[in-house]
Amino acid sequence: MxxxxxxxxxxxxxxxxxxxxxxxxxxxxxxxxxxxxxxxxxxxxxxxxxxxxxxxxxxxxxxxxxxxxxxxxxxxxxxxxxxxxxxxxxxxxxxxxxxxxxxxxxxxxxxxxxxxxxxxxxxxxxxxxxxxxxxxxxxxxxxxxxxxxxxxxxxxxxxxxxxxxxxxxxxxMHAETLRQQQRLGELQVIEERERIGRDLHDHVIQRIFAAGLGLQVARSAAADEPVRERLDAAIGELDRTIADIRATIFELSTDGSGLRSRLVRAVRAVSHGGETSVDVGFSGPVESAVADDGLARDLEAVVTESVSNAVRHSGGTTVAVTVIASGDAVTVEVADDGTGIPDGGRRSGLRNLATRAELRGGTVELLPADAGAERPGTVVRWSVPRQP
Structure with missing residues (x-):
């Protein structure tokens, strides 16, 4: 009417x-x-x-x-x-x-x-x-x-x-998932988390994936370049949403006390409610490579400070956190798509990261994510030797 x-x-x-x-x-x-x-x-x-x-x-x-x-x-x-x-x-x-x-x-x-x-x-x-x-x-x-x-x-x-x-x-659905997690009893927590993870994977991710395919079809039929660019951005946002859900599924499949879960929670604590999309990824045997709780606390601090800094000061819309356990080192990389390294070549909070790295014989670097781009972004790379 x-x-x-x-x-x-x-x-x-x-x-x-x-x-x-x-x-x-x-x-x-x-x-x-x-x-x-x-x-x-x-x-x-x-x-x-x-x-x-x-x-x-x-x-x-x-x-x-x-x-x-x-x-x-x-x-x-x-x-x-x-x-x-x-x-x-x-x-x-x-x-x-x-x-x-x-x-x-x-x-x-x-x-x-x-x-x-x-x-x-x-x-x-x-x-x-x-x-x-x-x-x-x-x-x-x-x-x-x-x-x-x-x-x-x-x-x-x-x-x-x-x-x-x-x-x-x-x-x-997200709010209901959180409420369900809070209501889980001690004896049912593992079984219920696995069920929620399966539901998220089998239903929610598939629905989002189908929506993405629909947008790709619409993009191929769109005649205007601005519309195609908007559709590309929407498809990218759906991809990031799927990555977020997969991170949630990982958390649901663990008891929440491992290093990966701690780092995911640290990232969410400083990025929750903001407009910046933050993805978290892991490479290598991170849990076994960080047996010392002191190093685990350092990694939490590095991730928290770097992500907080990127969200507040980079001017970007996305941040990617990658924790890598290689044969001889444990590395944290935090990359954003913002305006790049500020004048003077330093960013607030970097001194604390450098101190933590030096105490463990490691290094911290501040690099452009894509030096040739109009918005080059920034990568903070914090690396320390892997413990024997």
Whole structure:
């Protein structure tokens, strides 16, 4: 259902490339609250809305959560309690179809605003359906140029809402996996972890892989180079997601006390919630090569400092951590795709890494990841002799 007039927008409606860009932003993480907030901000940017929110529906048809952007904390405090799903917000939950309105006050379901609420006139909303069930609705108000939302805006948000359902589904699955892990009893932990690992491998990875194949087919049919580039980026993001899930499967298949699990946890602790994608890989007999707990603590510290530094200062979007146990050395490499080695040739935190390496007769190097690239990136390589 769509209502409203006034389609004289000041800029062209969002196209496929804009929608794809917005969906890629939403799909950057697995944390559900962060995913929902990215949905709000991306939807606002897609149609130039000043205010946006996602209302998460409850079983009784009301709103159990209301995540908003555009109203500052002071104004929100003056307004009071968030909406519970009455009026137009509840109407959208009921009809579960896109709604576009030029003047909010003229809609039959409108119940007005509480005191201190900013004025809003134009409105655009769309439901988010996950697995055939209503997750909630996207609410947008006040197009930035002062005119009503267009029919093109409504179509873009409808497509965007449908696409974000996949990101929400993945985040919910991730959250449910974490909840299941917390509930596992001591006697069931190994069996349950193995089952979850199999499910992730047999179902989730296969679904993501199938989605990647679909994008590759779409890429081959795309005529515009910008669209192909966006599809390539989306395919790369799916590949990184598969790598993350495989790392999770590895953790589930161990008791969590080994060096690999400790290093994976260290990486996640400093990268969780950020916008940078961090992959972790191992080569060689890492567990047997690091028998000394002191060296294990050094490796944790090196990984933590290097990844934290790359996430905060490199300006890149991806970081790759590789721990290598060769015949005569144990090496940690942390590579990013950022702007490169800073002026002066050093990066903060490197002195501590150098001290740890020198105490064990090792070395630390700071090198460009790809010297000929426009964004050369940086590799931190920390290496110490392998213990006899």
């Amino acid at each position: 769509t209502a409203g007039h006034g389609d004289g927008a000041a800029r062209p409606d969002a196209d496929l490339q804009d929608i794809l860009s917005a969906v890629m932003v939403v799909a950057q993480g697995l944390d559900l609250p962060a995913t929902v907030r990215r949905i709000v901000t991306s939807a606002m940017a897609l149609v130039d809305a000043r205010y946006g929110a996602v209302g998460v529906s409850s079983d009784d048809g009301s709103l159990q959560e209301f995540i908003y952007v555009g109203v500052d904390a002071e104004t929100a405090a003056l307004i009071g309690d968030p909406p519970c799903g009455r009026g137009l917000l509840g109407y959208l939950l009921e009809v579960q179809q896109p709604v576009r309105i030029a003047e909010l006050s003229e809609h039959p379901s409108s119940v007005g605003f509480p005191p201190n609420h900013p004025p809003m006139h134009s409105f655009l909303g769309a439901p988010i359906m996950v697995g055939g069930n209503l997750f909630g609705c996207i609410y947008l108000a006040e197009k930035a140029d002062g005119v009503a939302f267009t029919a093109g805006d409504a179509k873009a948000i409808e497509i965007f809402a449908a696409a974000t359902a996949v990101a929400i589904d993945n985040a919910q």
